[in-house]
Amino acid sequence: MSAETTFRTSQLEHNDGPGQNPTDNRTMGEIIASRFSRRGFLKGSLAVSAIAATVSPVALMLADEARAASGSAFSFDEVEAGVDDKHHVAAGYDADVLLRWGDPLFADSPDFDPLNQSAAAQARQFGYNNDYVGYIPLDGSSEHGLLLVNHEYTNPHLMFAGIVAVVEKDGKKKLDQKALTKDQVDVEMAAHGGSIVEIRKQDGKWQVVRDGVLNRRITVGTEMKLTGPVAGNDRVRTSADASGTKVIGTVNNCAGGVTPWGTYIMAEENFHGYFSGDLPEGHREAANYKRLGVPEGSYEWATHYDRFDLAKEPNEPNRFGWIVEVDVNDPNSVPKKRTTLGRFKHEGAESIVAKDGRVVFYLGDDERFDYVYKFVTAGTYNADDRAANLDLLDDGTLYVARFAEDGTVDWLALTHGQGPLTAANGFDSQADVLIETRRAADLLGATKMDRPEDIQPNGTNGKVYVMLTNNTKRKAEQVDAANPRAENAFGHIIEIAEDAGDFAAARGMWEVLLKCGDPSVADVGASFSTATTANGWFGMPDNCAVDSEGRLWVSTDGNSPSGTGRTDGLWAVDTEGDARATSKLFFRVPVGAEMCGPLFTPDDRTAFVAVQHPGDGGDDWEGFGRPSYYEDPSTRWPDFQPNMPVRPAVVVITRQGGGKIAS
Ligand code: FEO
Numbered sequence: 001m002s003a004e005t006t007f008r009t010s011q012l013e014h015n016d017g018p019g020q021n022p023t024d025n026r027t028m029g030e031i032i033a034s035r036f037s038r039r040g041f042l043k044g045s046l047a048v049s050a051i052a053a054t055v056s057p058v059a060l061m062l063a064d065e066a067r068a069a070s071g072s073a074f075s076f077d078e079v080e081a082g083v084d085d086k087h088h089v090a091a092g093y094d095a096d097v098l099l100r101w102g103d104p105l106f107a108d109s110p111d112f113d114p115l116n117q118s119a120a121a122q123a124r125q126f127g128y129n130n131d132y133v134g135y136i137p138l139d140g141s142s143e144h145g146l147l148l149v150n151h152e153y154t155n156p157h158l159m160f161a162g163i164v165a166v167v168e169k170d171g172k173k174k175l176d177q178k179a180l181t182k183d184q185v186d187v188e189m190a191a192h193g194g195s196i197v198e199i200r201k202q203d204g205k206w207q208v209v210r211d212g213v214l215n216r217r218i219t220v221g222t223e224m225k226l227t228g229p230v231a232g233n234d235r236v237r238t239s240a241d242a243s244g245t246k247v248i249g250t251v252n253n254c255a256g257g258v259t260p261w262g263t264y265i266m267a268e269e270n271f272h273g274y275f276s277g278d279l280p281e282g283h284r285e286a287a288n289y290k291r292l293g294v295p296e297g298s299y300e301w302a303t304h305y306d307r308f309d310l311a312k313e314p315n316e317p318n319r320f321g322w323i324v325e326v327d328v329n330d331p332n333s334v335p336k337k338r339t340t341l342g343r344f345k346h347e348g349a350e351s352i353v354a355k356d357g358r359v360v361f362y363l364g365d366d367e368r369f370d371y372v373y374k375f376v377t378a379g380t381y382n383a384d385d386r387a388a389n390l391d392l393l394d395d396g397t398l399y400v401a402r403f404a405e406d407g408t409v410d411w412l413a414l415t416h417g418q419g420p421l422t423a424a425n426g427f428d429s430q431a432d433v434l435i436e437t438r439r440a441a442d443l444l445g446a447t448k449m450d451r452p453e454d455i456q457p458n459g460t461n462g463k464v465y466v467m468l469t470n471n472t473k474r475k476a477e478q479v480d481a482a483n484p485r486a487e488n489a490f491g492h493i494i495e496i497a498e499d500a501g502d503f504a505a506a507r508g509m510w511e512v513l514l515k516c517g518d519p520s521v522a523d524v525g526a527s528f529s530t531a532t533t534a535n536g537w538f539g540m541p542d543n544c545a546v547d548s549e550g551r552l553w554v555s556t557d558g559n560s561p562s563g564t565g566r567t568d569g570l571w572a573v574d575t576e577g578d579a580r581a582t583s584k585l586f587f588r589v590p591v592g593a594e595m596c597g598p599l600f601t602p603d604d605r606t607a608f609v610a611v612q613h614p615g616d617g618g619d620d621w622e623g624f625g626r627p628s629y630y631e632d633p634s635t636r637w638p639d640f641q642p643n644m645p646v647r648p649a650v651v652v653i654t655r656q657g658g659g660k661i662a663s
């Protein structure tokens with residue numbers, strides 16, 4: 001592998017590429033007006049047309065951002081933002097490493113031996129690059145439950161010894177990576193997927209129950225079933241599966257969710273990166289794959305497995321990009337790929353029960369200029385009969401969001417036969433609509449967003465929070481009300497209030513909660529409250545959680561020494577009252593990592609956070625300043641032993657002396 005193609009698995013997750021959306025869905029010409037959040041809009045006493053004619057956009061933005069605030073409602077002592085090789089939590093809290101890459105999960109699991117790692121060992125150990133973290137209480141307990149962890153992707157240069165060399169290129173030190181062996185590819189495949197692990201708090205400390213009867217590893221080798229309208233369709237049949245229902249494995253499981261009935265949702269995000277090769281000339285999937293960036297070829301799996309080679313298995317990519325549901329109560333259950341929820345680069349799927357008992361899932365398609373979705377089940381949730389809910393996800397309606405500058409959001413149904421979703425446009429059935437969800441959403445005129453990531457419904461205040469990471473490719477003429485900054489390097493957060501507090505509603509109102517970035521730099525146009533300190537602002541919101549009192553916690557992906565002068569972390573963000581849009585830093589990750597999770601136990605006394613890809617990068621870190629790789633990582637977190645590589649890990653945070661994380 002050449003230097004140009006080195007570390008592509010990292011870049012797949014972090015690049016700021018152009019996006020795949022070729023449509024010209026509205027970018028709205030009313031540029032000046034749309035620079036305001038709805039909140040700013042309503043506050044203004046001048047007519048927008050008059051403003052636009054007389055005042056510069058920058059002056060207007062500044063007027064909009066001057067949001068005085070009382071102090072944060074969170075009382076913890078803020079962490080100092082910065083960069084080093086360790087994690088940091090607010091004073092008075094413990095942040096203990098709970099599960100690291102390679103940790104044994106079963107009674108028979110071999111100990112982690114990084115220089116002799118095998119696929120068989122990896123399949124019995126905690127996987128790589130922990131992302132989503134979920135918790136399902138056992139017997140209703142906040143001190144004993146199942147931890148659910150996605151393993152999104154692999155970083156070979158940090159996992160395997162002896163595969164990179166440091167080379168000079170364009171006056172800079174870069175890494176050149178050898179081709180992986182089949183054994184190494186097999187380790188990668190076993191390090192993907194998810195872990196289901198029993199954990200218990202004993203004597204004030206969380207422990208892994210290594211012989212928990214429900215412990216399970218899900219990998220790229222786990223058999224799954226396609227369900228819903230796409231199951232059995234011609235477009236998902238392959239030479240290995242004439243039925244079009246039996247898929248082997250899941251990839252790039254980013255965020256996810258836990259359903260109200262206690263199943264584990266794994267979202268398949270950047271699945272395009274695993275495929276290589278050329279489709280046969282004139283193949284019907286050419287446009288479909290182009291819209292999704294398939295094949296991207298970041299991984300070398302096609303060298304060893306035909307199903308990842310488009311020339312040999314042209315339909316295989318249609319079997320990825322779905323929402324996966326796992327019944328954790330049976331460690332042998334076959335995970336279901338629920339095709340009703342559409343096919344795109346799924347970030348996550350957090351859910352809530354609507355007033356009438358239907359269940360609503362919020363879904364982000366993480367690509368520049370792609371869309372925000374929600375899915376509403378046809379049936380209703382039965383709190384008294386878990387089994388009655390287990391196929392709720394096979395019937396319902398998928399919607400895509402259109403955000404208007406008047407502050408409304410319309411949820412447009414992706415239903416075959418309605419509007420443009422007909423045979424005239426190449427959709428012969430609902431299966432076609434779902435396989436090409438993006439194209440269907442294009443035709444409905446959905447709003448092109450700045451990388452939709454985690455979306456969290458908040459049952460306490462009835463709102464929904466949408467993380468939009470960034471989009472530096474948005475040009476000034478593409479700015480719209482819901483994506484109010486050109487070259488949006490730092491992202492923003494949108495707050496939705498569905499009509500009449502009904503999460504299943506077809507319409508709602510929205511406003512921008514927060515435009516991220518350094519508020520001391522006027523050109524950035526950030527909108528943190530004035531009570532936010534120099535440590536408290538952040539860029540690149542990615543994942544989020546609400547605690548049991550409905551308070552918002554945001555974790556980030558993309559802060560860096562040379563970018564924002566800080567690592568990623570977990571910030572507590574006020575959404576209510578005078579403190580609204582005030583943010584405080586609670587936890588920060590070691591250099592090179594992004595912050596995933598986060599999650600609170602139902603009693604709010606424990607927070608789980610996932611430190612993903614620690615030590616990835618380091619070139620721009622003063623004090624390290626060179627490529628980071630297995631033999632010479634920018635940090636050896638969390639073990640800090642010379643014979644141990646840097647390892648992604650889940651960290652558990654508790655308050656010293658007990659009590660809720662935030663009181
Ligand atoms: Fe895997 Fe959208 O972050």
Ligand code: CA
Pocket residue numbers: 254255347453454542543557
């Ligand atoms: Ca994410």
Ligand code: CA
Pocket residue numbers: 013542557594
């Ligand atoms: Ca991310």
